[in-house]
Amino acid sequence: MTAPRPSPQADDVSHDITRLLRRLSDEGGDAGLTLDEVRDRLDERAYGLLILLLSIPCLVPGLYGVPQVVGVIVILLAAQMLVGREEPWLPRWFLKLRAKGSWLKAMADFAESKLGWIDRLSRPRLRRFADGPGEKLAAIFMILATATIVLPLTNTVPSVALALLSVGLIQRDGLFVIAGAAVTTAWLTILGAVGTGLLMGAEWATRWLPG
Template structure:
């Protein structure tokens, strides 16, 4: 008898391009709902869902889409953080459909522009992709996404999200570390800028009102 969770057994034998191509082929012209996409994935559902959602956020200066998508990413990453086996999403979100043309474009993009990921990524440094390492990656995803929600700050944290997601999909701790470094650097930069603005505002107020 097949275990109810057997379809979630981790298998890194498929590269990223092949995973996306399989989704595009399964969806055909009609496409797939997020529910159907989730049910076609193994334990990498978390990483691939977040990667699919983060790619549109790479467009510089985009407003509206990153803010809406960011809420969903945080919800997914939070479940990964607490160790939930399969990502849960509200039914309304699960019923959202990725059109066939969009899935095909994603697969084409992965095959033409992201082939280097499949060439360079491989299972390694597994301590950063499983257990506590996986939960740490989820925390960095949440922190990066919080800055995506801010206006005009979406591209760099989306790069961090993409690296973290690929690391979890391919079980490559080096990509997870790269995403964590990008996220940490970005958060540090924003923190320095915020402190600078506060100090500048205080100095200006003293100059004007004292």
């Protein structure tokens, strides 16, 4: 007999990120949780937390391969946010994967030791930028930021933008969403300027070629 699926949690922003991860670790115990069970325990902030967890390995400068694979999943999640899907859809085989209890504990320990600043600085504010239409706008910036991750040696800055945007959605903090959107905009502007410069330089150089 299959155990009943837990009912979706209310959107309670009183649970900060470190407490949320610790709760997952405690509930998983030694056996851990399947990714489907993790998703069911993340309430309405599942999108934000999943994207935050995916963006962390992409912060490593010059990393190639992993950011490109992760980027596909992030775009899939962000696109679902954009169309208003309440619960993230991921392939069934992916959801059946199990996060070991030791991994969940290590993740919670890491959050408590390294990510405490997020909980200190973030809080519910400017919620119109982190909920409803603001959430959809954040999804657009996530897609734009992720699109640049596929470029070689350019994964760190857009991953910072993804982390800021996802924290904003998790904590319902519009200021973090605005910061993530600003980083994305600045990054796209820089890439556009560099690309334009290279094209103009190439065009200038061809004028001096013989024939």
